[in-house]
Structures are given as C-alpha cells and as structure tokens.
Amino acid sequence: MSTIHLVVCHFAEITPAEESRLLALLMAADEEGIARHPVLRRNQQLARAWRRELLAQALNVKPDLLIFEKEAHGKPFLANHNISFNISHSKEAFAMVWSLDAIPLGIDIEDKIKNRKEQTLAARTFDAAEMKAWQNPELSPIQAHEQWLKTWTRKEAVLKAHGLGIRLDLNTLSTENTDDTLTHVLLGEWQYRSFVLDEQVVSLAWRGEKVVEINL
Numbered sequence: 455m456s457t458i459h460l461v462v463c464h465f466a467e468i469t470p471a472e473e474s475r476l477l478a479l480l481m482a483a484d485e486e487g488i489a490r491h492p493v494l495r496r497n498q499q500l501a502r503a504w505r506r507e508l509l510a511q512a513l514n515v516k517p518d519l520l521i522f523e524k525e526a527h528g529k530p531f532l533a534n535h536n537i538s539f540n541i542s543h544s545k546e547a548f549a550m551v552w553s554l555d556a557i558p559l560g561i562d563i564e565d566k567i568k569n570r571k572e573q574t575l576a577a578r579t580f581d582a583a584e585m586k587a588w589q590n591p592e593l594s595p596i597q598a599h600e601q602w603l604k605t606w607t608r609k610e611a612v613l614k615a616h617g618l619g620i621r622l623d624l625n626t627l628s629t630e631n632t633d634d635t636l637t638h639v640l641l642g643e644w645q646y647r648s649f650v651l652d653e654q655v656v657s658l659a660w661r662g663e664k665v666v667e668i669n670l
Contacts, residue, residue, distance in 0.1 A: 476500055509537060
C-alpha cells in the first residue's frame with residue numbers, strides 16, 4: 455500500500471521570523487516566473503520555499519541540493535531524486551502532496567470565501583451527475599458551496615496528476631463516482647480524495663492503488 459503525505463499551511467499564520475527563514479531557502483531558479491504583485495509574489499515565494507523544505511525533509515537531504523525541472527506541459531519534478539509530488543496554493547493557503555512511491559500525484563486547494571460565478575462555471579465544466587450532486591435540495595447553502603468546491607478541485611487535481619493541465623473539456627471528467635475513481639478515455643484511470651477543512655477544500659488525485667494511506 456502506497457503512503458501519500460498531505461500538508462496544508464496558511465500564509466497568515468507565518469511570523470516575520472519564519473517568513474525570513476523560509477525565503478532564505480530559495481534558490482535563483484525558484485524566482486523564475488514569480489508574480490510582480492506584492493501579495494502574489496510573497497505567496498508564491500513561500501509556496502516554493504515550503505516545497506523545497508518539505509521535499510528536503512522527506513528525502514533527508516539539504517534543501518539547496520534539490521534541482522527542479524518541468525515536464526512538457528509544465529508539471530514540476532525533481533531531476534536528481536525519485537519522489538512524486540505536487541503543490542497548489544490559493545490566496546490564503548498552500549497545499550502539497552508527496553510520496554516516496556513512484557505514483558503520479560496532483561493536488562488543488564481553494565478557499566471557501568473566494569467569490570466565483572458558480573452557476574456559469576458549473577454549466578461549462580460539470581457533467582450531469584456533478585450538477586445533480588451540487589444542486590441537491592437537501593444541501594444547505596454552505597454544503598452546496600463545499601460540494602461545488604470538491605467537484606472543482608477534484609477535476610484540477612486529476613489534470614495536474616496527469617500533467618496535462620486544463621487542455622480538455624472539464625465536463626468530460628466525472629467526479630461523482632461511488633468508488634472515488636475517475637476513468638477518462640484520454641487520461642486513463644485515477645483515484646481521488648477530498649478534504650473539507652475549516653477555511654479551504656482540498657482534493658488530491660493519484661494513479662495506482664485504490665486503497666492508500668493518506669497522512670494529513
């Protein structure tokens with residue numbers, strides 16, 4: 455059975471001293487593609503610092519020894535170590551998933567408070583089963599919003615795990631399955647799991663075993 459590790463960190467909880475320590479871990483390559491907007495820049499830098507630190511701890515190596523490369527569609531990987539990982543960050547939080555087993559992984563995290571045109575997006579990206587689950591009259595408004603986020607993050611996680619990114623019609627991915635398995639003619643078969651946290655919803659996806667141990 456594969457073990458998948460999941461970590462969620464909140465940007466607002468970082469003290470100035472901790473922020474300085476984390477940013478000192480960054481290498482020149484980590485600054486590539488960083489946003490210019492001060493808040494976005496800070497969050498991206500912290501996300502990449504956390505990525506470097508967490509992977510170094512998992513591999514028991516120094517953070518500055520990690521060399522990041524990108525696959526054809528932009529998915530990061532470590533060129534000099536065999537570990538599977540993926541990261542995501544919202545405005546408020548960072549999430550990372552990794553495994554020492556060689557299984558493709560993907561993750562997406564979204565803040566509950568983020569404003570979206572849910573009806574418009576659902577019409578373009580949800581299939582019939584997902585629409586039915588989201589519009590279930592027995593759900594409270596809060597539960598319906600969380601259901602919407604679970605559907606959205608599952609799709610993102612599967613696409614990120616595959617490495618394709620959003621390059622196909624999202625309504626061809628059905629995430630309303632009793633066994634938490636998604637099968638797509640182009641992407642193959644994937645497992646997924648969602649977690650509803652206090653302020654975020656996070657989903658991860660992986661290829662391989664249907665039963666895995668997830669450490670959160």
